[in-house]
Amino acid sequence: MLSVSMLSADFGRLNEEIEKVNSSAADWFHLDIMDGLFVPNLSFGFPVVKIIAAKAKKPLDVHLMIEHPEKYIDAFHAAGAHYLSVHYEACRHLHRTLQHIRATGMKAGVALNPHTPVSLLEDIMHETDFVLLMSVNPGFGGQALIPHSLQKIKALKELIRNEKAAALIEVDGGINLLNAAQLYAAGADILVAGHAVFSSPAPQETIEKLKSYNLALL
Ligand code: DX5
Ligand code: ZN
Numbered sequence: 001m002l003s004v005s006m007l008s009a010d011f012g013r014l015n016e017e018i019e020k021v022n023s024s025a026a027d028w029f030h031l032d033i034m035d036g037l038f039v040p041n042l043s044f045g046f047p048v049v050k051i052i053a054a055k056a057k058k059p060l061d062v063h064l065m066i067e068h069p070e071k072y073i074d075a076f077h078a079a080g081a082h083y084l085s086v087h088y089e090a091c092r093h094l095h096r097t098l099q100h101i102r103a104t105g106m107k108a109g110v111a112l113n114p115h116t117p118v119s120l121l122e123d124i125m126h127e128t129d130f131v132l133l134m135s136v137n138p139g140f141g142g143q144a145l146i147p148h149s150l151q152k153i154k155a156l157k158e159l160i161r162n163e164k165a166a167a168l169i170e171v172d173g174g175i176n177l178l179n180a181a182q183l184y185a186a187g188a189d190i191l192v193a194g195h196a197v198f199s200s201p202a203p204q205e206t207i208e209k210l211k212s213y214n215l216a217l218l
Helices: 011-022 046-055 069-079 094-103 149-162 180-186 203-215
Strands: 002-005 028-034 060-065 083-087 107-112 130-134 168-172 190-193
Touching: 002 203, 011 046, 011 203, 028 046, 046 060, 046 069, 060 069, 060 107, 060 190, 069 083, 069 094, 083 094, 083 130, 094 107, 130 149, 149 168, 149 180, 180 190, 180 203, 190 203
Parallel strands: 002 028, 002 190, 028 060, 060 083, 083 107, 107 130, 130 168, 168 190
Antiparallel strands: none
């Protein structure tokens, strides 16, 4: 699957950018929420999420790069999120936070920074609907993928298998037409792409190509 990160969209033409994704083969809208504390950048908040929710014809995959994400779970649910991921590094009571997300009816995701080992998820796997592996340091779009991410995808796949869990693997950051096939082959279920899509002269074609690398494996 492919989740398109709106961080690289032209916010001056947000309606058109949303329509590009609506009429494409993309599966989800990926919305990156940054607070300037957990990551060294600010992005956008509820007013923008609500606008996208009102126009989106695909589920919203909201990635919280914020401190104390547990404070905002109900508000993101009310704003229209379907998938909500919180960072392992930002949660003191991750089990409780994931249960809270699930109780709203949303799917619960755990995001890991590049330095956080996947083995730390061993005791939380069955509370997790998806794991979001950051393949760049969070905070900015358009960075280069960290090659070690491939090994992390494989290790996570192994952990999910060993735990007999059902979590999906989402990979986020630096994904493009040159590395997507490798990431799917390593075990990724969902790829996030922002810069590669919105900097492309033909975003919808790029989305189809990014997805086709997965189909090629079937
Ligand atoms: C980075 C964000 C990513 C980012 C992906 O902090 O979490 O979702 O927008 O964008 P690209 O595809 O530009 O790396
Ligand atoms: Zn993201």
